[in-house]
Amino acid sequence: MISSFLLGITIFIALLTAVNLYRVAVGRTIFDRIIAAGLVGTNGFILLILIGFIYGRINMFVDIAIAYALLNFVVVIVLGKYFDRGREKQP
C-alpha cells in the first residue's frame, strides 16, 4: 500500500515540475526563469529520493540527491551574480 502511495506522490510531483517548466519557458524576465529553474531542480532531487525508495536502492540515490542539491544551489548563486548588472541602469 505504501509503495503505491509513493508512486502516486512521485507522479504528482513530476506533474508539478512540468507546471514549473512553463515559467521557465515563458518567464517574463530572466530572473523568473532562474528561480523557476531552481524550483525545478529542488523538485528534481525530491523526485530522485522518491525514485530511490520505489526501487529500493535508497543508499545509491541519496548520494546523487546530495550532489544535485549542492549543484542546484551553486547554479542559482552563480547565475544571480552573472545577471546582476549592478549600477548600469540606476539613475
Next chain:
Amino acid sequence: MLVLTIVAVVLMFGGAFFLTVSALGLLRLPDFYARTHAVGKSETLGTILMLSGLAVYNGWELSTIKILFIVFFVLIANPTATHAIARAALRTGLQPWTRKRNGITKTEETRKL
C-alpha cells in the same frame, strides 16, 4: 511501526500540499518579487516536510542521516539563493509591481527588461 508509517504519510501529504502552493504561486502571481515570495517560503517548507516524511519512513539508517543533511542544507541554501536573486533583480533595476500608476500598469514598463 504503523504509527510511524501514518506520521510519514501525513508529513508527505503536507509536503505535497506546500509544493502545490509553490507551483501555483509561481504560475499565478503577478510579478517577479511576488514569485520569489512563493518560491522562497513554500518551496522550502514543502521540501522540508516531504524529506522529513521520507526520513521517518526510512527508519534509523545511514541514509536517514544523509536525508536529514539534505533537509538542513535546503533550510539554509534555498532562502539564501532566493534572496541573492531578488537582490540581483533589484540592483539591475526591475521595478516592483503596483496596480496602476499614470494609467500604465507597471508590468508593461518592466516587460522590456
